[in-house]
Amino acid sequence: MTGRRSRIESLSNPLIKRMRLLREKRHRRAEGLFLAEGLRIATEAREAGILPQWLFLADEGAAHPLAKALVDATLANGGEVIDTTPAILSKLSGKDNPQTIVGIYAEPKTSLADLDRAAAPIWLVAERLRDPGNLGTMLRTGDAVGAGGLILLDESTDPYGVEAVRASMGAIFTQKLVQTRWEDFLAWLRGGEGELVATWLGDDTRDYQAVRYAAPTFVLVGNESQGLPPAYAAAADVRVKMPMMGKADSLNAAVAAAVMAYEVLNQRRS
Numbered sequence: 001m002t003g004r005r006s007r008i009e010s011l012s013n014p015l016i017k018r019m020r021l022l023r024e025k026r027h028r029r030a031e032g033l034f035l036a037e038g039l040r041i042a043t044e045a046r047e048a049g050i051l052p053q054w055l056f057l058a059d060e061g062a063a064h065p066l067a068k069a070l071v072d073a074t075l076a077n078g079g080e081v082i083d084t085t086p087a088i089l090s091k092l093s094g095k096d097n098p099q100t101i102v103g104i105y106a107e108p109k110t111s112l113a114d115l116d117r118a119a120a121p122i123w124l125v126a127e128r129l130r131d132p133g134n135l136g137t138m139l140r141t142g143d144a145v146g147a148g149g150l151i152l153l154d155e156s157t158d159p160y161g162v163e164a165v166r167a168s169m170g171a172i173f174t175q176k177l178v179q180t181r182w183e184d185f186l187a188w189l190r191g192g193e194g195e196l197v198a199t200w201l202g203d204d205t206r207d208y209q210a211v212r213y214a215a216p217t218f219v220l221v222g223n224e225s226q227g228l229p230p231a232y233a234a235a236a237d238v239r240v241k242m243p244m245m246g247k248a249d250s251l252n253a254a255v256a257a258a259v260m261a262y263e264v265l266n267q268r269r270s
Helices: 015-024 025-031 037-049 065-076 084-092 132-145 162-167 182-189 230-235 251-268
Strands: 004-007 033-037 054-058 082-086 101-106 122-127 147-153 176-181 195-199 217-221 238-241
Touching: 004 065, 015 025, 015 054, 015 084, 025 033, 033 037, 033 084, 037 065, 037 101, 037 162, 054 065, 065 082, 065 122, 065 230, 084 101, 084 162, 122 132, 122 251, 132 147, 132 162, 132 251, 147 182, 176 182, 182 251, 195 251, 217 251
Parallel strands: 004 082, 054 082, 122 147, 122 217, 147 176, 195 217, 195 238
Antiparallel strands: 033 101, 054 101
């Protein structure tokens, strides 16, 4: 099925009004859609085999070879390509200086049962992650180290919000992403192979470089301000910490996840 191409220049157009609402979580949930902006992110999605249902682009961005490839792929996949103005792209993205491309994508519905834990040696797990920038950074880290994906526990920030998608720099399309409860995650994890490694500042911790990690390794980090609940840390197979040589007592959650992920990766490489 071939899609169609049209032009919209009115801010009052019903489709524009509908797509603007995707900046709000409740509308994303109701529609099952999310917004991603920028040619780089859209190209990452295309290379991962994921194409937008609607592709909005300004005239100045349409001539780029990657934009042309994206337009052709979207149309061939049955999507709709809409030529529009920078003012409308600004309304869609919520930015004064918007990117020249905005894509509207279907939100994946991935569950724990859909994951193949043997598909990757590293998985990232975050508990009550609140900051969308941290979430996006963790997705980028997962992509960089070849992780299987990111598992979000309990009430974490919406990974499909505009800020988190932007911070992921396209990794939202390359990493598996599951939102679940701690109890369900722990039951699933214990139903197969996998070592749960918690970053923890409490007792019974080991230096993060003193442990030989078993694959698949599930790296668990806690909430940015409160850390992990003691019961979650107690359920881990290993509790580790990184040396803090200054006055700060802990690292940013996304940084801690990156340090751990690269330690696991380096052990695999050697």
